[in-house]
Amino acid sequence: MVAVDTVAPPRAAAALSAVAHHDWRMKLFNRICAGVLIAFALVWLIPLAWALDTALKPNAETTRTTWLIENPTVDAFVRALRDTDMLSWYGASFITSTLTAVGTVVTGSLAAYALSRMRFRYRNVVFWFVLAGIMIPGQVLIVPQFREFDAVGWLNTYWAVIFPQVPTAVAVFIFKQFFDGLPRDLEEAARVDGAGFFRIYRQVIMPLARPAVAAVAIFTFVHTWNNLLWPLLVLTNPDLMTVPVGLATVQGAFGIRYADTMAMAILGALPLVAVFLLFQRNIVEGIAGTGLKG
Amino acid sequence: MTTETATRAQPVPSRHSLTRPRSEQGRAATGFLAPFLALYLLFIIGPALYGLLMSFFDTSLVKPGLSAFAGIDNYVEALSSTAFWSSLWHTIWFTILTTPPLILLAFVLALLADRVKTGRWFFRLAFFAPYILPSAVVALIWMWIYTPELGLLTVTLQKMGITAPVWLGDPAWAMPSLAITTLWWTLGFNFVLYLAGLQDIPRELYEASAIDGAGPWQQIRTITIPMLGRTTTLVAVLQVIASLKVFDQMYIMTSGGPNFATRSILEYVYDEGFTNYRVGYAAAISTLFFLVVLAVSAVWFTLVRGQEKEV
Numbered sequence: 266m267v268a269v270d271t272v273a274p275p276r277a278a279a280a281l282s283a284v285a286h287h288d289w290r291m292k293l294f295n296r297i298c299a300g301v302l303i304a305f306a307l308v309w310l311i312p313l314a315w316a317l318d319t320a321l322k323p324n325a326e327t328t329r330t331t332w333l334i335e336n337p338t339v340d341a342f343v344r345a346l347r348d349t350d351m352l353s354w355y356g357a358s359f360i361t362s363t364l365t366a367v368g369t370v371v372t373g374s375l376a377a378y379a380l381s382r383m384r385f386r387y388r389n390v391v392f393w394f395v396l397a398g399i400m401i402p403g404q405v406l407i408v409p410q411f412r413e414f415d416a417v418g419w420l421n422t423y424w425a426v427i428f429p430q431v432p433t434a435v436a437v438f439i440f441k442q443f444f445d446g447l448p449r450d451l452e453e454a455a456r457v458d459g460a461g462f463f464r465i466y467r468q469v470i471m472p473l474a475r476p477a478v479a480a481v482a483i484f485t486f487v488h489t490w491n492n493l494l495w496p497l498l499v500l501t502n503p504d505l506m507t508v509p510v511g512l513a514t515v516q517g518a519f520g521i522r523y524a525d526t527m528a529m530a531i532l533g534a535l536p537l538v539a540v541f542l543l544f545q546r547n548i549v550e551g552i553a554g555t556g557l558k559g
Numbered sequence: 560m561t562t563e564t565a566t567r568a569q570p571v572p573s574r575h576s577l578t579r580p581r582s583e584q585g586r587a588a589t590g591f592l593a594p595f596l597a598l599y600l601l602f603i604i605g606p607a608l609y610g611l612l613m614s615f616f617d618t619s620l621v622k623p624g625l626s627a628f629a630g631i632d633n634y635v636e637a638l639s640s641t642a643f644w645s646s647l648w649h650t651i652w653f654t655i656l657t658t659p660p661l662i663l664l665a666f667v668l669a670l671l672a673d674r675v676k677t678g679r680w681f682f683r684l685a686f687f688a689p690y691i692l693p694s695a696v697v698a699l700i701w702m703w704i705y706t707p708e709l710g711l712l713t714v715t716l717q718k719m720g721i722t723a724p725v726w727l728g729d730p731a732w733a734m735p736s737l738a739i740t741t742l743w744w745t746l747g748f749n750f751v752l753y754l755a756g757l758q759d760i761p762r763e764l765y766e767a768s769a770i771d772g773a774g775p776w777q778q779i780r781t782i783t784i785p786m787l788g789r790t791t792t793l794v795a796v797l798q799v800i801a802s803l804k805v806f807d808q809m810y811i812m813t814s815g816g817p818n819f820a821t822r823s824i825l826e827y828v829y830d831e832g833f834t835n836y837r838v839g840y841a842a843a844i845s846t847l848f849f850l851v852v853l854a855v856s857a858v859w860f861t862l863v864r865g866q867e868k869e870v
Contacts, residue, residue: 290774290775291769291775294674294775295674295675298670298671298674298675299671299674299675301671302668302671302672302675302682305668305685305686306681306682306685306686307685309685309686309689309743309746310685311711312689312700312701312704312743313688313689313700315700315703315704315711316700316703319703327709328709330709330710330711330714368598371594372594372595372598373595375591375592375594375595376591376592376594376595376596378591379587379588379591379592380592383584383585383587383588383591384581384584385581385584385585385588385589386585388588391592391596395595395599398599398603398604400852400853400856401603401607401849402800402804402849402852404804404806404825404845405607405610405845405846405848405849405852406603406606406607406610406845407828407829407832407845408610408613408828408832408838408841408842408845409605409606409607409609409610409613409842410602410606411620411832411833411838412609412613412618412620412838413602413605413606413609416623428598428601428602429602429603429606431598431602432595432598432599432602432603434599434603437595461587462587462591463587463590466591487691490693491691491692491693491694493693493694493695493806493807493810493811494806494807494810494825494829497810498833508693508695509693509694509695509696509807510695512693512695512696512699513695513698513810513811516695516698516699516702516811523703523706523709526699526703527699527700527703529699530695530696530699530700531696533693533695533696533699534692534693534696537691537692537693538688538691538692540691541687541688541691545680545683545684548687548691549683549687549751552748552751552752552755553751553752553754553755
């Protein structure tokens with residue numbers, strides 16, 4: 266803090282005592298803030314804790330509605346993995362989400378590089394044409410897209426899940442913004458060395474664009490993994506279903522076997538909890554930087 | 560590099576042109592844009608135009624081709640059907656129930672979290688982890704919590720002496736129940752956006768106002784809220800659009816019931832197109848829905864323009 270000598274003018278002294286006073290008030294205020302926040306955070310954790318609590322009980326014990334577990338068991342998880350198609354749903358979700366994320370990153374960054382660094386005719390037209398896509402919510406396209414895949418016989422294939430989710434206008438926009446902010450010196454140096462556009466893109470630009478690649482890849486992965494409506498329409502074959510479609514389809518069949526149902530829910534959540542814990546920073550920074558949603 | 564250019568006495572390259580002839584750049588650009596544009600045309604723009612076309616025909620899911628030309632009949636039917644208006648109203652009702660708490664609570668919690676120095680990761684985990692869960696997982700957990708007689712919420716309220724409604728089974732309570740679930744599920748997204756907005760406010764502003772004798776409440780009123788204006792606009796519009804697109808919660812938790820009380824507009828599209836096979840009509844509803852979303856985006860654009868002029 267500022268040192269005060271005895272001859273400090275009265276105004277400065279008053280200001281300082283005000284600061285000291287505020288220090289005390291601020292501290293109390295911050296304590297209360299922390300208390301309220303912790304209370305909310307605990308409330309927010311209840312549903313997940315309750316799901317886990319239920320899943321660790323035998324089915325018969327779940328109807329008593331208490332946090333106490335008399336006979337803890339992991340049988341519900343064993344049954345979920347053994348008796349349902351959970352593992353095959355994991356596979357389907359993993360394949361479609363990974364391929365969609367790769368496709369979105371590659372096509373989006375290539376297009377963005379052209380829009381950011383090259384001069385060509387109709388550049389602005391192309392840019393606005395892509396930007397217009399941000400305005401179209403994917404959900405309004407389900408009817409014509411379904412007819413399209415029906416016509417070419419691609420229903421009940423992973424391609425039907427992947428292809429409509431690859432071209433993402435927002436991804437092009439995010440990459441373009443990122444590329445626009447990169448210094449051009451390195452590219453110029455590479456060009457002097459005789460590198461072509463593609464080599465510059467691959468060896469100079471993409472390594473620099475790692476934060477943008479991470480954000481787009483993680484978000485596309487999570488969105489594709491969680492998407493329900495579209496895969497629900499195109500994947501009716503139980504062997505091909507993704508996790509959300511599988512869970513939505515079997516939820517009625519479990520009836521009052523609440524431990525089994527919660528074990529399925531937790532298993533369905535697990536891969537994404539892992540993604541979240543691994544990439545917490547990328548996810549949070551990605552949202553903060555771009556505000557992408559839905 | 561600069562010296563090299565200078566000694567060769569060449570003109571300094573312009574910042575954009577990358578010093579290659581335009582024709583070469585044009586060819587390279589075509590190659591770079593081709594993969595994205597091909598998929599974009601095939602799977603986004605193509606279907607969008609096809610859907611628009613289909614909305615003027617009596618197209619059926621089970622018959623190939625467009626079938627008979629219907630003119631604007633599909634639109635006339637939608638706009639004069641109670642099913643359309645009630646599902647649109649349910650969607651708007653859901654948006655009204657979810658948007659204010661999702662904005663206000665996210666703002667308040669972010670404000671609190673911004674003052675707490677330690678354990679940020681814990682709050683991020685608690686509020687944000689639900690957001691990345693699949694809707695089906697969220698739905699399963701909350702259906703169990705809402706279960707009459709046995710559910711955690713019902714039993715807890717009972718212990719406090721409150722008779723709980725039958726939540727999802729009561730036409731009046733079904734939508735608020737879905738809204739509570741959605742609040743729990745998606746709050747973290749807005750929370751993170753607000754937290755980022757708060758961190759962008761220069762600390763000096765607070766320090767200066769503290770020396771001027773401003774208390775915490777005054778600081779929030781005079782500094783925080785005005786400085787977060789843009790963040791709030793962004794959060795509000797993204798929230799309204801996300802709420803209007805609601806489908807998953809209803810589809811899994813209530814199937815649009817009880818008695819269609821929670822059927823959203825997207826579920827109406829789903830029912831007409833894929834249960835009744837009337838894809839022409841479903842395409843017309845989709846187009847009308849698209850216009851609503853477009854209107855919201857237009858309002859946002861106007862608001863942002865206004866805010867930029869103020870600054």
